Amino acid sequence: MKMKKWISILGGLLLVQLVLAIAVNLMGEDYGAFEPQEKLLAFDEKGVDGLRIEDGENSLVLKKRDGKWLLPDSGDFPADQEAVERLLDKLATLEKGWPVATTAGAAKRFKVDDEAFERRLALLIKEETQAVLYVGTSPGFRKVHVRPEGEDAVYAVAFNTWEANAKADDWIDKDILRLEGDQVTRVEMPEFTLQRNDEQWQLVSLKAQEETNGEEARALVDKLTGLPIESLLGTEAKPSFRQEAPEFEVKLARKGGDLLSYRFSKPEDEDYYVLKRSDLDHYFKVAPFAVEPIQTTGREKLVQTKTEEAPSETSGGDISAEAEVEAAEVQE
Structure with a gap:
């Protein structure tokens, strides 16, 4: 009886495994074709001269002219150069890793869909779009779900949504008044x-x-x-x-x-x-x-x-010497 019971339990577990395997195949989660070390975005970091950031309500444009990043919609006000370069460096070094999902439904759920997203970042060279990244929900500390435009796969990468805010005040050079x-x-x-x-x-x-x-x-x-x-x-x-x-x-x-x-x-x-x-x-x-x-x-x-100048050590010594001579004369 005990043997038959164990056979039934093991048979049930095998059935569950088969169902899960079929479900994964039907959902299309085929990870074998992905290379974990592949760059998330392919773009020429040195050549990028434009950046557009959207959050669904606000849209921000940054332009590089004569080697300086500016905010055209704010009267060409100077941007925080280090902040812009830091964002570009981060985007250039992100790697895909293993996808967490590859379906259209997952893209909507993780808010990296074409219409529903937390951020949409477009990298430009001479007004031509080089790469687009959708940034969505956060699965954990300093992690976000992302999806490159043109792909179905959703990835979890080390990034913070606030690093790509879509308001001009988050990008202005706040030290513009600084003087030497x-x-x-x-x-x-x-x-x-x-x-x-x-x-x-x-x-x-x-x-x-x-x-x-x-x-x-x-x-x-x-x-x-x-x-x-x-x-x-x-x-x-x-x-x-x-x-x-x-x-x-x-x-x-x-x-x-x-x-x-x-x-x-x-x-x-x-x-x-x-x-x-x-x-x-x-x-x-x-x-x-x-x-x-x-x-x-x-x-x-x-x-x-004003503080009064104290007598110097030299003058003090002279006064003491004179006092000693006078004292000796009195004693004589």
Whole structure:
């Protein structure tokens, strides 16, 4: 009886295996033809001069001109060069591995279908599409499902969806305002003016017993020359920007350059500042943490009372010697 029972169990397991094998064959999951080390996309990384990213709602275009990546739909604003090159490097090194599915139904389920996707990336050379990749759902940490256009196979690769966002603010050069500190010669604020003399910053119009706090002066200049932006607000002034009634203005002179004017305003009921710099067409959104330390730097923070020079060791020694001679004469 026990032997017959075991034969029945084993027979059942064999039947299950046969059913699974038939199901796999019917679904067309034939992995034998795939090469795990094959590149996911075939394109000339050095030749790519265009990138289009879509997410179903937004569409972004990046163009390379004269060796620089720009955002044409944002007035040719400079893109973050390193971020664009990093994305291209990542796409060029992705490998297929073994497909997780090869059916049209799976493509829709993993959101890498022609019509339903998380991201659609198109790589261009002179307006001609070289490769297209659909990016979909995530099967795990730092993993996404992808499908190259023209293929049925869906793969799971090491990639993050946020590395290919379709909004311009995610690609702008947020250090566009950065200046070399040693090229700045003068800073004019509402309450004071700083002037560079050789390598030292000096407050203009110091009183007799005042001197410049060099550390605070350098800190202020560093904040101005390293000011980051959050996003673009267009090239047209809007009443909501309140630029006609700014919170404060700063003027900054450079070696051999024009005087730059920084106008900071604060929209009503908003937790950010609007900045317009005189040499740039765009208005910028800037975070309070970057602006307020500049705004609250007053003259009193940059001034300190002069410290009296202590007598030198040599003069101190001479005084002691004279005192000893006088003492000897008194004793005589």
